[in-house]
Amino acid sequence: MFSHVMVGVNDLETSKKFYDAVLGTLGIGPGVANKNRYFYRSKGGSFGITTPINGESACHGNGSTIGFKMESPEQVEAFHAAGIANGGTTCEEPPGFRDGSVGKLYLAYLRDPDGNKLCGLHRPAA
Numbered sequence: 001m002f003s004h005v006m007v008g009v010n011d012l013e014t015s016k017k018f019y020d021a022v023l024g025t026l027g028i029g030p031g032v033a034n035k036n037r038y039f040y041r042s043k044g045g046s047f048g049i050t051t052p053i054n055g056e057s058a059c060h061g062n063g064s065t066i067g068f069k070m071e072s073p074e075q076v077e078a079f080h081a082a083g084i085a086n087g088g089t090t091c092e093e094p095p096g097f098r099d100g101s102v103g104k105l106y107l108a109y110l111r112d113p114d115g116n117k118l119c120g121l122h123r124p125a126a
Contacts, residue, residue, distance in 0.1 A: 003045055004039075004046040005045070006047075006048040006049070006050055007058075007066070007116045008059070009049045009058050009112075009113070009116075011113065011114075012037075012038070014113050015049050015112060016030075016049065017086055017087070018086045018087050019047075021082040022082045022086070022118070023040050023047065023068075024082065025075060025078040025079045025082050026079070028042050037051075047066075060116045060117065064116070065109075065118070065119050066118050067119040067121050069121060069122075070120050073097075075122065076121070080095050080120060087113040088111055088113065089111045091110060091117065093109075103123070103126065105121055105122070106122040106123075106124065107121055107122075108120045
């Protein structure tokens, strides 16, 4: 459905360090520079970080969440730990299983250095 997701950041190199670490837990290589942006590419699409083109400060979307598909609860834990170790902050409940209308999910939420909310999500086999 999506070709890419891009989020605004205020300190490009600080955010690159954060995203290199968290996306590295998914087997995605370091961000590739393109002017005032870095792109992370996978078979499923691209994720990018950029300083705003209009020169104003980046801000996070209140109520927005970017979810990343994980292969296991252990990968979710590694994603969350890498984020915390590289300038992110935990949010929501601690990583773990949640029951919901779509079944059981293993989730972890964190915010990047600019406050963008991320989710690591593993959907176990039914």
